Amino acid sequence: MNEAYEKITQFINEKVEKCKHYDKIPIEIYEKYNVKRGLRDKNGIGVLAGLTSISSVEAYREENGEKIPCEGRLRYRGYDIYDIVRGAMADKRFMYEEAAYLLLFGELPSASELEQFKMVLGNMRTLPTNFTRDVVMKASTKDIMNTITRSILTLASYDPAAANLDMANVMRQCLMLISVLPMLAVYGYHAYNHYERGESMYIHHPHYELSAAENALLMLRPDKKYTNLEAKVLDMALTLHMEHGGGNNSSFTTHVVTSSGSDTYSVMAAALCSLKGPKHGGANIKVVNMMNDLKQNVADTTDEGQIRDYIVKLLNKEAFDESGLIYGMGHAVYSISDPRAIILKGFARDLAAEKGDEREFNLYETVERLATEVIAEKRRIYKGVSANVDFYSGLVYSMLDIPCELFTPIFAIARIVGWSAHRMEELVSGEKIIRPAYKSISKEKIYTPLNKRWTKELEGHDPKLLK
Numbered sequence: 001m002n003e004a005y006e007k008i009t010q011f012i013n014e015k016v017e018k019c020k021h022y023d024k025i026p027i028e029i030y031e032k033y034n035v036k037r038g039l040r041d042k043n044g045i046g047v048l049a050g051l052t053s054i055s056s057v058e059a060y061r062e063e064n065g066e067k068i069p070c071e072g073r074l075r076y077r078g079y080d081i082y083d084i085v086r087g088a089m090a091d092k093r094f095m096y097e098e099a100a101y102l103l104l105f106g107e108l109p110s111a112s113e114l115e116q117f118k119m120v121l122g123n124m125r126t127l128p129t130n131f132t133r134d135v136v137m138k139a140s141t142k143d144i145m146n147t148i149t150r151s152i153l154t155l156a157s158y159d160p161a162a163a164n165l166d167m168a169n170v171m172r173q174c175l176m177l178i179s180v181l182p183m184l185a186v187y188g189y190h191a192y193n194h195y196e197r198g199e200s201m202y203i204h205h206p207h208y209e210l211s212a213a214e215n216a217l218l219m220l221r222p223d224k225k226y227t228n229l230e231a232k233v234l235d236m237a238l239t240l241h242m243e244h245g246g247g248n249n250s251s252f253t254t255h256v257v258t259s260s261g262s263d264t265y266s267v268m269a270a271a272l273c274s275l276k277g278p279k280h281g282g283a284n285i286k287v288v289n290m291m292n293d294l295k296q297n298v299a300d301t302t303d304e305g306q307i308r309d310y311i312v313k314l315l316n317k318e319a320f321d322e323s324g325l326i327y328g329m330g331h332a333v334y335s336i337s338d339p340r341a342i343i344l345k346g347f348a349r350d351l352a353a354e355k356g357d358e359r360e361f362n363l364y365e366t367v368e369r370l371a372t373e374v375i376a377e378k379r380r381i382y383k384g385v386s387a388n389v390d391f392y393s394g395l396v397y398s399m400l401d402i403p404c405e406l407f408t409p410i411f412a413i414a415r416i417v418g419w420s421a422h423r424m425e426e427l428v429s430g431e432k433i434i435r436p437a438y439k440s441i442s443k444e445k446i447y448t449p450l451n452k453r454w455t456k457e458l459e460g461h462d463p464k465l466l467k
Contacts, residue, residue, distance in 0.1 A: 025441065033439055046247045046332070050255060051429075053077065054103060054421045057245035059334045069335040072386075076243060077102050085236070085343055094211040094235045096242070096414075097121065100178065103243055103421045104171075122208040124179035125215070128158045132187050132203060140191040144409045145276040147188035149269045152177065156265035163263045170427060173264040174420035181416055182212060185409035186219040192405065213238055216413065220402065229354050230400055233347045234410075237396055240340040240389060241411050243418030245333065250274040250281070254419045258426040259434040271419045272412055281411045284394035285404055286327040291364065291395075293320045301363050304370060311367070311374045326371045328391025340389035348392045351399050364395050 030037050039047045058073035074081040076099060084102075088095035101109045101117050109117060127136075135154050141147060155177075156162040161169050187203060194201040202222050206215040213235035217226040244251075253274040257267045275281035297319065298306045313319035314326050331338055345365075352361035368387045375385045397407055 055243045055245055057333050072334040072337045072339045074339050077106055081339055096212050096235050096238045099239045099242055100417045103417055121179045124176045125206045127180055136187045137191040140195045142192055142405055144188045144405050148184045149272045151184045152265055153269050170264055177268055178416055181413050182216045189406050233351050236347050237393055238414040241414035251422050254422045255426045256434045258423045259430050267423055275412055276408055281408045283390040285407050287390055288394040290320050290327045308370050311371050315378050328387055329371045330385045331388040337386045338388045341387045341392055344392045348396050355399055357399055
């Protein structure tokens with residue numbers, strides 16, 4: 001068995017080198033054919049690939065034909081996210097369900113419509129009999145995103161109309177998945193925590209009348225307890241992560257897979273697989289790990305000089321993961337500010353005060369300010385740099401005692417609303433399968449019969465003897 005494994009390993013290592021040789025496409029080739037790498041232009045701006053009415057992002061304004069960076073704006077169905085937040089705060093109510101209604105159905109709900117929507121979501125917070133035991137708790141893993149994805153694909157087996165693309169059926173499926181995703185995530189974590197880490201198992205059922213944020217905390221915590229501020233902060237985070245302009249990787253994946261005629265369960269599984277990547281939904285974990293590394297390597301975290309030195313080391317690839325990145329700083333679209341980061345920062349400050357974590361919050365705030373200055377000094381950037389939503393979301397989740405294994409799943413719990421809206425939009429508006437064009441740069445070759453191919457194994461032998 002060991003000998004076979006060694007041969008397999010050797011084979012794979014050899015073939016990886018071939019892949020590196022044949023699959024590497026030099027940057028200059030992209031420039032030669034004017035191909036946008038990753039559907040982005042040389043300034044990092046996304047190439048227009050579709051239209052959407054679900055949300056929009058604004059980071060520039062036009063003046064005399066020139067793009068001028070401005071304060072970032074995020075709008076859900078045309079409504080500024082700041083106004084949505086202010087409206088909910090004025091009434092001292094949760095906003096996740098209201099924002100979800102807006103994204104899914106295109107308009108703000110009346111009071112009665114909102115209550116009806118909450119009733120629908122509450123009634124759909126249920127999994128098939130023994131599903132938690134037979135699916136979620138089997139093959140537990142630290143990668144909760146994989147657990148969720150497997151669970152969603154398995155739910156298709158319980159749906160006799162899984163492949164039915166009638167709009168009412170698809171909407172039912174989307175609402176059900178929005179409702180149960182917090183259960184799949186939290187139960188998946190508890191299974192991992194029990195079977196892989198030897199801790200106690202807690203499976204709390206969600207409450208019909210509670211908000212998504214309240215239920216998430218109730219199911220996660222052994223004693224089911226949480227403060228009103230804790231629930232409001234998580235509700236805010238879910239609302240801010242719900243949707244972002246339609247041009248992000250996972251929402252684009254939703255459009256692509258939907259356009260092929262695939263079922264809702266497969267579409268959401270594909271979007272989850274896209275989101276879990278560290279370049280997309282896993283960035284806030286990197287922020288927390290980076291800040292932990294800072295605290296381990298900076299003697300006095302109240303000394304701005306020492307903090308600045310560490311930030312310079314980050315940029316010079318001399319600290320943390322030596323990537324040259326300051327995680328949580330900068331965004332592909334926003335320049336001067338990310339509105340989600342500004343809103344979440346305010347709630348993080350309130351939560352830190354309630355929990356006595358002001359020192360931790362002050363450290364994050366200091367790093368945010370100094371990183372902006374250092375990046376401006378050390379690197380030439382065509383636009384401004386500011387903290388993005390990932391910078392403070394990791395801090396918020398940590399203060400809420402949410403384990404890092406659930407950071408990206410929390411993102412998914414929010415973003416599945418946006419994916420559902422994009423799926424419905426594609427079903428209504430999309431008429432053709434999304435099929436991007438790729439230009440081949442392979443040269444024409446003449447096929448050689450198997451017995452005449454010269455390989456390294458034959459080097460040194462007389463070709464005549466091999467006939």
